[in-house]
Amino acid sequence: MNPASSAPAGFRVAAAAAIGALCCLGAAAALGAQASTGPTHAIAYFGEPRYAADTPHFPYANPNAPKGGEMRTWLSGTFNNLNPYVDKGRIEIYSDAARLTLAFDGLMKASENELSSVYCLLCETVEVADDYGWVAYTLRPEAHWHDGVPVTVDDVVWTFETLKAEGAVSFRAAWRHVEGVERLGERSFRFLFGPGGRTRRAVMEAGGFRPMPKHYWRDRDFLATTLDPPLGNGPYRVAEVDAGRRIVYERVPDYWGRDLNWNRGHHNFDRIRVLYFRDMKAGIQALRARVVDYWREQDEREFATSYDFAEVESGLFNKETYRMATTYGMHWAVVFNTRRPLFQDIRVREALTLAYNFDWGNRTLQYGALRRNTTYFMGSEMAARGLPSPEELALLEPLREHVPERVFTHEFTLPVNDGFGRDREALLRAGELLEEAGWVVRDFRRVNAGTGEPLEFEITVRFREHERMLVPYVENLKRLGIEATLRRVEANIYTNRARRYDFDMTVQKIYTFRIPRPAGMRSYMHSQSADLPDLGNYAGMSNPAVDALIEKVIAAETEEEMYIAGRALDRVLLWSFYVIPEGAPKGRHLVYWDRFGHPPLGREHLNWTGFPYLWWFDAEKSARVDAALGETR
Numbered sequence: 328m329n330p331a332s333s334a335p336a337g338f339r340v341a342a343a344a345a346i347g348a349l350c351c352l353g354a355a356a357a358l359g360a361q362a363s364t365g366p367t368h369a370i371a372y373f374g375e376p377r378y379a380a381d382t383p384h385f386p387y388a389n390p391n392a393p394k395g396g397e398m399r400t401w402l403s404g405t406f407n408n409l410n411p412y413v414d415k416g417r418i419e420i421y422s423d424a425a426r427l428t429l430a431f432d433g434l435m436k437a438s439e440n441e442l443s444s445v446y447c448l449l450c451e452t453v454e455v456a457d458d459y460g461w462v463a464y465t466l467r468p469e470a471h472w473h474d475g476v477p478v479t480v481d482d483v484v485w486t487f488e489t490l491k492a493e494g495a496v497s498f499r500a501a502w503r504h505v506e507g508v509e510r511l512g513e514r515s516f517r518f519l520f521g522p523g524g525r526t527r528r529a530v531m532e533a534g535g536f537r538p539m540p541k542h543y544w545r546d547r548d549f550l551a552t553t554l555d556p557p558l559g560n561g562p563y564r565v566a567e568v569d570a571g572r573r574i575v576y577e578r579v580p581d582y583w584g585r586d587l588n589w590n591r592g593h594h595n596f597d598r599i600r601v602l603y604f605r606d607m608k609a610g611i612q613a614l615r616a617r618v619v620d621y622w623r624e625q626d627e628r629e630f631a632t633s634y635d636f637a638e639v640e641s642g643l644f645n646k647e648t649y650r651m652a653t654t655y656g657m658h659w660a661v662v663f664n665t666r667r668p669l670f671q672d673i674r675v676r677e678a679l680t681l682a683y684n685f686d687w688g689n690r691t692l693q694y695g696a697l698r699r700n701t702t703y704f705m706g707s708e709m710a711a712r713g714l715p716s717p718e719e720l721a722l723l724e725p726l727r728e729h730v731p732e733r734v735f736t737h738e739f740t741l742p743v744n745d746g747f748g749r750d751r752e753a754l755l756r757a758g759e760l761l762e763e764a765g766w767v768v769r770d771f772r773r774v775n776a777g778t779g780e781p782l783e784f785e786i787t788v789r790f791r792e793h794e795r796m797l798v799p800y801v802e803n804l805k806r807l808g809i810e811a812t813l814r815r816v817e818a819n820i821y822t823n824r825a826r827r828y829d830f831d832m833t834v835q836k837i838y839t840f841r842i843p844r845p846a847g848m849r850s851y852m853h854s855q856s857a858d859l860p861d862l863g864n865y866a867g868m869s870n871p872a873v874d875a876l877i878e879k880v881i882a883a884e885t886e887e888e889m890y891i892a893g894r895a896l897d898r899v900l901l902w903s904f905y906v907i908p909e910g911a912p913k914g915r916h917l918v919y920w921d922r923f924g925h926p927p928l929g930r931e932h933l934n935w936t937g938f939p940y941l942w943w944f945d946a947e948k949s950a951r952v953d954a955a956l957g958e959t960r
Contacts, residue, residue: 396944697910709893
């Protein structure tokens with residue numbers, strides 16, 4: 328990509344950018360004459376950040392929310408590692424740097440009601456080169472680790488260089504276009520981007536960098552698994568650990584950022600207790616028995632049937648559904664591992680896709696609550712519709728030799744039926760495709776016409792609900808003469824097999840979000856990630872057209888450019904049949920005892936649920952629940 332000759336609107340100085348400018352004079356001098364936005368408090372992907380530097384607090388946060396109380400929730404699975412930066416063990420999800428992080432602050436934090444704006448957190452100011460060749464930060468002088476030691480540029484440089492050299496594959500892949508980190512002053516530094524990384528998205532993602540304390544790790548192995556809670560700098564620290572069963576976070580009373588305007592109304596619970604259950608049913612029963620208080624239910628059958636007790640009717644227990652603004656992308660899909668010779672024939676993949684009767688499963692197993700995924704960008708303007716537009720064709724034509732022909736001639740559709748019985752027409756077409764691919768029926772078995780080898784494979788899953796979802800599919804495949812084995816494995820085994828792509832088919836989510844993240848898209852779909860372990864390219868996608876369109880999405884200078892490139896990419900992915908699309912929920916389900924307050928939810932208010940960092944403990948509500956149930960909390 329050719330560097331931009333001038334700064335886009337999203338990186339102009341925001342309204343109150345003068346704040347902190349004096350502390351950046353040394354850094355600005357060190358940057359030389361190269362043009363930049365100038366130091367500011369926030370940057371946006373498109374347009375301008377919504378909030379000025381002197382905004383008292385984010386308007387969706389409740390600055391009067393009471394501090395105190397405990398939130399008890401649960402997760403499915405187990406953990407044996409608190410170090411989020413190594414590809415070893417099962418990382419405790421609340422410690423995972425790629426997820427909600429309680430104990431570690433990043434350089435910047437995202438706004439919850441904008442498309443994509445980030446505001447200075449650890450940093451006091453941020454400055455971006457006009458050609459995206461670098462992004463510079465000045466750290467806040469008051470930022471410190473939980474032991475009182477200041478957060479320094481040394482911490483940033485040491486963390487970056489250590490991870491680039493020896494860190495998790497996922498980190499090295501995400502940051503491969505960052506050529507280095509350069510100290511500019513006592514509190515200032517900048518990340519330097521190589522030619523392939525000079526994009527607005529790369530700049531935005533750099534703000535999520537979370538340094539680790541160099542002094543803490545001096546006598547420890549940074550790349551080892553550990554159950555000793557690492558020293559953090561965030562609003563919470565780990566108070567208790569029971570490996571694989573429980574982890575408890577406590578609010579840090581002298582948290583350095585407690586009075587920062589971007590944190591007001593956040594981090595209200597004194598303690599957050601997370602219990603782990605290996606079986607989803609056990610977790611639901613723990614919620615009903617009031618061992619835990621909150622759960623985000625993702626199983627439509629459970630949401631429809633497991634929360635029908637009297638306390639729901641009396642208002643002691645809340646069962647709520649919201650349409651959120653954040654999108655997943657491809658929410659659960661059955662993934663073909665195209666590294667396997669069987670699945671390298673697109674006709675086989677299409678046939679097996681046609682054999683999946685989504686409508687029957689949605690009616691009988693999901694209570695009709697799902698929408699079929701017919702896009703990798705569900706809920707986004709990047710979802711392909713109809714035939715390609717002229718603008719999309721301009722991107723697709725130069726890639727035609729790598730693009731399925733139907734991308735240009737047909738809208739992508741999947742079989743639709745009334746959800747009763749078998750879809751005979753879909754199975755007949757699936758049989759025709761298998762015959763074309765050289766798989767014929769002999770003695771009621773589907774075999775290779777040349778070798779007589781049977782068509783058989785294994786579907787590996789982790790969750791019971793995925794097992795339930797796929798039992799009817801396996802039965803459908805038998806009608807085509809295919810012998811498919813469905814195997815559910817324990818969480819640790821599944822994690823290690825998924826890291827090595829040791830499966831024929833499996834079930835995964837493919838995250839793309841409203842503004843796709845370069846690291847995520849390259850991890851899930853790019854040729855460079857097809858053979859690297861521990862990334863997200865479970866399908867083994869390796870297609871020059873996909874690679875090129877990913878880079879077009881990443882390099883887009885306007886929303887419209889991004890949408891056009893995204894739709895073109897969506898078409899190529901769909902017609903390549905890398906996955907069998909399953910269903911996406913029509914809303915997000917929250918179930919919890921009525922002990923809490925939270926901001927207004929739904930896409931008109933927040934991108935996501937704000938749990939737990941925007942919620943608070945309501946003592947009066949909790950007392951009402953306890954009184955009604957005859958309990959003392």
